[in-house]
Amino acid sequence: MRRLFEAWHGFKAGTWLGWQIESNWTEPFLFAIYSVIKPVAGVLILVFMYLLVAKGGLENPLFPQAFLGTTFYLYVVNVLSGISWTVIDDREHYGMLKYVYMAPMHLYGYLLGRGMAKTAVATISVLITLAFGLAFLKVRLSLVNPGLFTAALILGLAALAFYGILLAGVSLLIARHGWVVGDVVAGGLYLLCGTAFPLSLLPLPFRALGLWLPPTYWFEALRRTLLGQGLHAELSPFSDSTLLLILAGATFLGMALSLWIFRVAERIAVRRGLLDMQTMY
Amino acid sequence: MGTLMGRMLLGEIAVKTEELTRVFRLRKREAREGRREILALDRVNLEVCWGELFGLLGPNGAGKTTLIKILATLLAPTSGRAWVAGADVVENPAEVRRHINMVCGGETSGYGLLTVEENLWMFAQFYGIPSREARRRIRELLSLVGMADRASTKVYHLSSGMRQKMNIVRGFLTDPKILFLDEPTLGLDVQTARTIRDFVRQWLLDHPDRTILLTTHYMHEADELCQRVAIIDRGRILACAPPAELKKALQRDVVFRLYVEGIADAKNLLDGMKGVRALAQHMEEGRLSVDLILSEEEALVSVLSRLHAAGARLAELKKEEPTLEDVFLSLVGRKLSEESP
Amino acid sequence: MTNPGWKTFLRTVLGRAYPRFIGVWREKSWLFFDVFLPLLQVSAYVYIYRAIGAPLEFSGFAVLGGAMIAYWMNVLWSMASQLYWEKETGNLQLYLIAPTSRMAILLGMALGGLTATTVRAAGVILVGTLLFRVPLQVADGALFFGVFLLTLISLYGLGMLLSSVFLLWGREAWHLSQLFMEPVYLFSGFYFPVRALGFWVAAVASLIPITLGLDAMRQLLYPQLMEKFRFLSVEVELGILAFLAVLFLFLSREGLRFFEDLARREGRLTLRGQ
Numbered sequence: 050m051r052r053l054f055e056a057w058h059g060f061k062a063g064t065w066l067g068w069q070i071e072s073n074w075t076e077p078f079l080f081a082i083y084s085v086i087k088p089v090a091g092v093l094i095l096v097f098m099y100l101l102v103a104k105g106g107l108e109n110p111l112f113p114q115a116f117l118g119t120t121f122y123l124y125v126v127n128v129l130s131g132i133s134w135t136v137i138d139d140r141e142h143y144g145m146l147k148y149v150y151m152a153p154m155h156l157y158g159y160l161l162g163r164g165m166a167k168t169a170v171a172t173i174s175v176l177i178t179l180a181f182g183l184a185f186l187k188v189r190l191s192l193v194n195p196g197l198f199t200a201a202l203i204l205g206l207a208a209l210a211f212y213g214i215l216l217a218g219v220s221l222l223i224a225r226h227g228w229v230v231g232d233v234v235a236g237g238l239y240l241l242c243g244t245a246f247p248l249s250l251l252p253l254p255f256r257a258l259g260l261w262l263p264p265t266y267w268f269e270a271l272r273r274t275l276l277g278q279g280l281h282a283e284l285s286p287f288s289d290s291t292l293l294l295i296l297a298g299a300t301f302l303g304m305a306l307s308l309w310i311f312r313v314a315e316r317i318a319v320r321r322g323l324l325d326m327q328t329m330y
Numbered sequence: 331m332g333t334l335m336g337r338m339l340l341g342e343i344a345v346k347t348e349e350l351t352r353v354f355r356l357r358k359r360e361a362r363e364g365r366r367e368i369l370a371l372d373r374v375n376l377e378v379c380w381g382e383l384f385g386l387l388g389p390n391g392a393g394k395t396t397l398i399k400i401l402a403t404l405l406a407p408t409s410g411r412a413w414v415a416g417a418d419v420v421e422n423p424a425e426v427r428r429h430i431n432m433v434c435g436g437e438t439s440g441y442g443l444l445t446v447e448e449n450l451w452m453f454a455q456f457y458g459i460p461s462r463e464a465r466r467r468i469r470e471l472l473s474l475v476g477m478a479d480r481a482s483t484k485v486y487h488l489s490s491g492m493r494q495k496m497n498i499v500r501g502f503l504t505d506p507k508i509l510f511l512d513e514p515t516l517g518l519d520v521q522t523a524r525t526i527r528d529f530v531r532q533w534l535l536d537h538p539d540r541t542i543l544l545t546t547h548y549m550h551e552a553d554e555l556c557q558r559v560a561i562i563d564r565g566r567i568l569a570c571a572p573p574a575e576l577k578k579a580l581q582r583d584v585v586f587r588l589y590v591e592g593i594a595d596a597k598n599l600l601d602g603m604k605g606v607r608a609l610a611q612h613m614e615e616g617r618l619s620v621d622l623i624l625s626e627e628e629a630l631v632s633v634l635s636r637l638h639a640a641g642a643r644l645a646e647l648k649k650e651e652p653t654l655e656d657v658f659l660s661l662v663g664r665k666l667s668e669e670s671p
Numbered sequence: 672m673t674n675p676g677w678k679t680f681l682r683t684v685l686g687r688a689y690p691r692f693i694g695v696w697r698e699k700s701w702l703f704f705d706v707f708l709p710l711l712q713v714s715a716y717v718y719i720y721r722a723i724g725a726p727l728e729f730s731g732f733a734v735l736g737g738a739m740i741a742y743w744m745n746v747l748w749s750m751a752s753q754l755y756w757e758k759e760t761g762n763l764q765l766y767l768i769a770p771t772s773r774m775a776i777l778l779g780m781a782l783g784g785l786t787a788t789t790v791r792a793a794g795v796i797l798v799g800t801l802l803f804r805v806p807l808q809v810a811d812g813a814l815f816f817g818v819f820l821l822t823l824i825s826l827y828g829l830g831m832l833l834s835s836v837f838l839l840w841g842r843e844a845w846h847l848s849q850l851f852m853e854p855v856y857l858f859s860g861f862y863f864p865v866r867a868l869g870f871w872v873a874a875v876a877s878l879i880p881i882t883l884g885l886d887a888m889r890q891l892l893y894p895q896l897m898e899k900f901r902f903l904s905v906e907v908e909l910g911i912l913a914f915l916a917v918l919f920l921f922l923s924r925e926g927l928r929f930f931e932d933l934a935r936r937e938g939r940l941t942l943r944g945q
Contacts, residue, residue, distance in 0.1 A: 083849075098723070098863050100867065104724065109723065111723060141760070248717050441689065454686075455689075456679075
């Protein structure tokens with residue numbers, strides 16, 4: 050009970066601090082530009098690739114699928130890199146990690162809270178990108194099954210937060226490099242989860258790996274609820290509720306895995322004295 | 331050519347400031363009590379001679395670090411001028427840098443992934459010191475501060491005391507003519523602080539033509555090391571003289587330390603009383619400790635009777651020799667440990 | 672600006688490059704994260720092209736773009752925002768009081784960072800050719816290498832300029848670096864020929880040297896396909912790159928002086944935790 054209270058305490062503190070950091074770094078006007086340009090530019094790369102090559106350009110039936118995957122992928126990159134960056138930033142920039150660790154609150158809960166703030170910021174980007182797609186790219190969305198959409202969205206976001214913390218555990222043990230571990234893992238997930246193309250294009254081992262990754266199911270559920278159909282032939286035998294069940298299982302597994310790996314990483318970090326290391330080079 | 335330039339060229343003055351002022355302008359959201367400006371240095375005039383170990387003594391926020399940063403060419407003054415080794419810090423910062431180095435307490439320098447020796451070697455390169463010579467100096471200085479066996483240790487494995495010793499070595503490694511030490515023993519244990527003080531003193535003995543400007547808020551450090559001390563508070567220099575002379579100015583005053591029980595505040599009771607020049611108080615083990623500077627010993631009788639009338643019981647009374655702390659108290663009306671408001 | 676003499680200049684370059692050289696070998700976790708995983712990101716773009724039935728050369732565009740992204744990332748994260756990081760960790764003030772050239776310090780950072788970046792870029796190219804059978808044959812190797820080298824020189828010149836600008840911006844520097852990722856991938860045409868954006872957009876985007884470098888290298892790799900998509904001729908692009916290299920190196924030197932003075936006046940050089 051006490052541990053639960055400490056975790057809640059950490060979660061609250063992390064959410065508050067995260068929002069202060071995320072929203073307060075600049076003037077609101079610059080923040081707005083930042084929130085619009087970055088995600089829209091990501092989607093426009095896809096747009097130009099289609100315009101240059103694809104039959105029918107943006108009318109190509111694959112485009113809405115790729116657009117939706119790329120848009121919701123913003124959550125993946127924001128949450129994964131955001132949480133793992135928090136560890137490096139708090140450790141090497143603000144020198145706060147050791148104090149957070151020492152405080153009678155859970156570091157895990159605290160990071161989950163920081164992830165919450167990242168999710169809030171990502172939501173702004175996702176909404177803007179969706180609006181851009183509807184207004185300028187002729188993407189037609191219709192909310193086929195609101196219940197399924199809400200459940201899938203919440204489960205997927207929870208899973209992402211847990212996997213973010215798993216990566217935060219890894220970050221506890223490694224140096225500060227030019228890239229954040231969350232960024233590169235997110236980059237990998239863009240490929241392996243068939244975010245913008247059918248999984249069937251991948252070589253068999255990668256395809257198999259993709260089928261083990263929760264975002265694959267998440268993107269598919271979101272596509273079915275917002276576009277009326279999915280992208281991957283491999284997932285077509287699964288009903289909507291099966292997809293949701295798999296997503297729930299993956300979320301639960303993510304929670305268990307992240308709890309376990311984070312605790313192991315935490316122990317190693319304490320044993321080796323890594324909580325306050327300065328590794329910039 | 332003015333007198334100053336003449337004395338500089340004659341080689342007497344290492345550091346000189348003239349009406350040096352620095353104002354920090356705050357952003358709207360950072361305004362303090364409606365004020366958008368902070369006066370960090372207020373018309374500071376100082377002269378530090380070659381071969382001198384000069385101390386700047388003042389509480390946190392007094393302006394010591396601001397002054398050091400201006401002299402080290404890291405910050406521009408708002409008005410006034412400053413010269414280091416004869417060069418104007420604003421007009422000719424490059425010339426200033428040839429002669430200086432700086433060590434700040436409580437800070438890390440270099441990269442955690444590198445070893446102590448590698449970090450020091452890297453900094454030596456920025457001063458154009460050939461590698462072989464740099465390594466010789468590093469070995470020599472590390473053994474002087476008792477870190478010879480840590481040369482190959484990665485910096486992030488060092489304790490904070492060790493890091494500060496490495497930082498000290500970095501400052502001396504380049505053999506600067508003028509060295510700025512900004513709170514060099516901040517937060518260190520007694521033993522490490524002593525090692526650093528001994529090292530600084532010895533270095534100046536070995537290099538009598540060099541100059542050190544030391545800022546500290548530890549009065550015994552200034553007392554022990556410095557040939558002259560300037561007392562600074564709220565950006566202004568309040569006094570500047572050798573420690574003994576500063577204390578001597580208080581000789582005609584009498585310094586008492588009282589421990590009283592039964593009351594929590596003596597300041598309101600005694601402030602403004604005839605014969606009371608300054609006082610500071612703090613709670614110590616449940617008793618009120620009162621440092622009292624009296625212009626005449628006779629005033630003690632009326633002080634004690636007023637305390638008695640207020641219900642205080644005198645637990646202990648000591649007559650003390652004046653310290654720099656008392657000098658500060660008599661000049662500022664606060665103790666050094668209290669931050670500048 | 673300090674004029675320390677060429678020996679100190681060289682020593683400074685080596686001194687600042689050293690932590691980066693040694694960091695790469697001492698902390699090997701970068702190998703996995705910096706080399707292997709970004710390959711997956713490039714692969715994703717290759718598969719997007721495959722999904723829409725693009726000719727193999729387009730996959731070559733993505734592979735080359737992916738390799739050049741390594742350098743852009745290095746410039747953004749290990750140069751542009753580096754002085755800000757150095758300030759936050761207390762090193763910047765020690766650099767600034769040293770009687771050496773700031774350009775030498777930045778150059779040292781650049782050289783050190785190039786090592787790891789080149790390994791990563793080479794990894795992307797290697798896997799691209801082996802795994803996706805992307806054709807990468809250059810008719811004029813010397814010209815290709817010249818374009819590549821000039822691109823890097825002007826790019827790192829831009830990095831030096833950005834580092835002094837970012838220094839003034841405090842914590843915004845991190846976000847600025849973030850902001851310069853996807854939009855630059857788009858406008859510099861990392862994954863498709865920049866001409867697709869239209870002449871004038873491509874012209875403005877050419878301020879970032881990778882835009883022209885990529886276009887020229889693609890022309891040298893795929894002359895037939897690029898007939899349709901080329902922005903300017905290779906010779907013109909080479910000339911502009913040479914001009915940009917000189918311009919950025921000059922501006923970065925002046926910029927360093929200007930922004931350092933400004934930061935010193937505003938008291939931002941040593942102000943932390945912004």
